[in-house]
Every structure is written in structure tokens, then in C-alpha cells.
Amino acid sequence: MKHLNKLFAAALLFAGLTSQAQDSNNPWAVSFGVNGVDTKVSAVGNDSPKFIQLINVEDNWNILPSVSYLNVSRYVGDGFSFGLTGSVNKIDKWISRVPGTESTDNVFDPGNLSYYGIDAVIKYSFMDLLKSKWLDPSINLGGGYNFIGDASAGTVNGGLGLTFWITEQVGLQFQSTYKHSFDDTRVPNADIPTHIQHFAGLTFKFGGKDTDGDGIYDKDDACPEVAGLPEFKGCPDTDSDGIQDSEDACPEQAGPKEFNGCPDRDGDGIIDNEDNCPDDKGTKIMKGCPDADGDGVADKDDNCPTIAGPKENAGCPWPDTDSDGVADKDDKCPTVAGTVANFGCPEISDDTMKKLNDYGKTILFDTGKASFHKSTMPVLEAMVAILKEYPSAKFHISGHTDSVGSDALNLRLSKERALAVEKFLESKGIADDRLSSDGYGETKPIASNKTKAGRSQNRRVEVTLMK
Structure with missing residues (x-):
């Protein structure tokens, strides 16, 4: 036993x-x-x-x-x-x-x-x-x-x-x-x-192993090599915002849960690391920056933060020297008030065109030549003054003769006289790209060539506005 x-x-x-x-x-x-x-x-x-x-x-x-x-x-x-x-x-x-x-x-x-x-x-x-x-x-x-x-x-x-x-x-x-x-x-x-x-x-x-010394044994510690908190099973919350570092998009900066732990100092709903103006409340479209004048240019980049203006001009409105509603950059006549339809230049009225053509009918040339009679210089100067009032307008100068002489001679003489008017106007400051000329001889009479008065009317220079 x-x-x-x-x-x-x-x-x-x-x-x-x-x-x-x-x-x-x-x-x-x-x-x-x-x-x-x-x-x-x-x-x-x-x-x-x-x-x-x-x-x-x-x-x-x-x-x-x-x-x-x-x-x-x-x-x-x-x-x-x-x-x-x-x-x-x-x-x-x-x-x-x-x-x-x-x-x-x-x-x-x-x-x-x-x-x-x-x-x-x-x-x-x-x-x-x-x-x-x-x-x-x-x-x-x-x-x-x-x-x-x-x-x-x-x-x-x-x-x-x-x-x-x-x-x-x-x-x-x-x-x-x-x-x-x-x-x-x-x-x-x-x-x-x-x-x-x-x-x-x-x-x-x-015998319990606690590698990181946080009071949570390794077997229960989700982060055994990094000291952490019991509520996060031993994982750290470096910024103490209640979100463990592994789930915190900004583990070293305290922030709310709705922003995954990232801060939003100015309270505009845009986290600081995505906010171009983290201390100034702004809008999402401006990436967190304010835009006081609503022109789409953030105040920090806007040279005129209280006046709306385009981004191309740093948030300032474009200048309009002649106050015609067309910005100088788009105004072909920036110093002369005009219309939007005419790119800031003044519209040429029918009366103005009539005046130009009345002057054209009184231009006198030396007989059989393309040179001007001295008495016609004031008429040409008057035409220059009108053209300068419409700096963007383009004109065509037509030369016409009576039926005296051969057709070929009259055609050549009409072309030369029209060209002479064009060159004179250009010499007085009218841009050459605004003018063109041609001669039509005796082909476009406006009166009978059988009378002296009629032939006088047919010898003329006409000005046409080019559209």
C-alpha cells in the first residue's frame, strides 16, 4: 500500500x-x-x-x-x-x-x-x-x-x-x-x-512583459514597443486629443475627431495643414483664405482686397482712362470715350461720314496731275482732324475722274490722286493700316459728263468707312 x-x-x-x-x-x-x-x-x-x-x-x-x-x-x-x-x-x-x-x-x-x-x-x-x-x-x-x-x-x-x-x-x-x-x-x-x-x-x-513600460502587458498591448494609454490598448495619443496616433492624421497636433485629429485654428472647416491661411477664417474655394471683395482672389494675394478685380490684375479692376466702360487693356481708343461695341472707340456717325465726303469733293488737284492745289490744304487738314477722333476706324479712299481723256489715262490719274490723299493723311499721323486707296477712273460718275458742272462733280475723292 x-x-x-x-x-x-x-x-x-x-x-x-x-x-x-x-x-x-x-x-x-x-x-x-x-x-x-x-x-x-x-x-x-x-x-x-x-x-x-x-x-x-x-x-x-x-x-x-x-x-x-x-x-x-x-x-x-x-x-x-x-x-x-x-x-x-x-x-x-x-x-x-x-x-x-x-x-x-x-x-x-x-x-x-x-x-x-x-x-x-x-x-x-x-x-x-x-x-x-x-x-x-x-x-x-x-x-x-x-x-x-x-x-x-x-x-x-x-x-x-x-x-x-x-x-x-x-x-x-x-x-x-x-x-x-x-x-x-x-x-x-x-x-x-x-x-x-x-x-x-x-x-x-x-513574469508579465511590458516592453514599453506603460503599465499594459505586451500580450494586451496593441503597441507593445511604444508607451501608450489603457483606453487605446497601449497605443499612444501624442497630442492628447482623444485619437490614438495610428488613427490620427495629425498625431502631434491636437484636433477634433471630425477632422481625423487635425487642428483648425480659425474654425473655417479647413484643417490647418490644408489651409493656406490657418489663422484667418476663409472659404474652401479659396483654400481657407478670406476673399473680402468676392473677386476670386484671396485677400493675401489681392492688391485691392476691398474692390473686386480680375486675378490677371492682382485683384484690382482694370483702368479705364476715358471712362467709357471699356478697360484700357481692351480699349482700342483708351484716351477717347467710345462704345463697347466699337472696342472703346467712338462710333462714326453718318453726319461725320458725310462731312468727310463733302471735304473729299472739294479737294483740288493740279490739272492732269496728282499734286494738290495750294488752296486745298485746309480741306486735307480738316480730314486729318476727323480721322484722329476715331483712331480705330479704317477708311478706303476712292479716286474718280470725269470722261475727258482716254480711259486708261483717267484710271491711272484716279489711282494716283487717291494714293496722294492716302499718303498725305499718313504723313499727318494716321496709321497706314487704317487706310487703303484705289482709283476707278470715269467708271462711277455721279453726274453727267456732258456739262461742266457735271464733270466738276465727277472729279472727286470719296471716303468709305471699312467695317
């Missing part, structure tokens, strides 16, 4: 290591303290386990006044842990049963026997079920091998424990374990009696 007990205890011994309320964050624990061995439980007739017999402690308990047990344990999950406990003691209080009765004899000293225990334990903690951070009740089952004096035997163990966690990793531990022996007698140095062993000490959890 004893050999079977030893084999059973040895199998339990190698089953694993136990934890003292450690968890997946700190899977390892070490506990140490004092232990007390009480042999009275197996001396009573019914052999029932009484875990804590506080009455007559001094008579029942064997206590070594020093650190007398050490536990090393490992958490395996779901509240379960496995571990190994080694303990030492001195047995100087031995309680035996009165033969044939259910009463016990007085305590006697069996000879100050040495006690050694090696126990393997499977332990379950109720701490998670209670959702407590400090109160940790537990139960345990296991087995061990015990030495009392010259005797040794295996035991099957079961017990209760209670740990008060002072901090996350330091606790005050109390535990009582019922060790059931299969020895048939209760003789010192010959048998191992069923007994209760009480433990009281400190327990320390460790």
Missing part, C-alpha cells in the same frame, strides 16, 4: 506547478512564509477533516518560527494554475487516539521529529468570478510526499485558500490543506498520519 501511495504522490508531483492567484499578465508567482502542521484531525474517531482548529492552537499546531515554506507556480488559464510547494517543520506535538474510543489522548512530544513536505497542487481561483481586484478565494487539489522523522508516505491533498492582494503583484496569503494519508497506524517514525497543514505568507506575481 505504501509503495502505491508513493507512486501516486510522485505522479501528482510532476503534474505541474501551481499559481497563487496569478493571471495571464503575470503567469509566475513565488510565495513564502510560515506553516503549521496539525495532527489532531486524524486522531478523532470519525476522521473528518476540520480545516481550521483554532481552539488549543498551542496544543495542536506544530510551528517553526521562521520562513518554512516556498511555493513556485504557473498560471495556465481560465482560473487554473499548477505548482510545487516545499515546506519544513518540527513535530513536537503529536495527538493519538485512545484505543477503542473516539476520544484523543493528551498531546505528547514524539521526539521533535523533522517534517518535510513536497506537494503538487492544481488550484482554481474564484477571483474572476467575483470580479474582484483584491479578494481571491480558491480551492485546490493535488498530492504530495511527506517525511516525518523516519517515516514517509504519499498523500492526497485538498484545501481552501484566501489571498488579499495588496497591490497588483503583492498579496497576503492564507491556506489550509487537508493531507490524507493511507498509512494504517499512527506510530511516530513509522507512519505518516492524515493531517492539516496551514500556510500564511506573502505571494508575489511576476
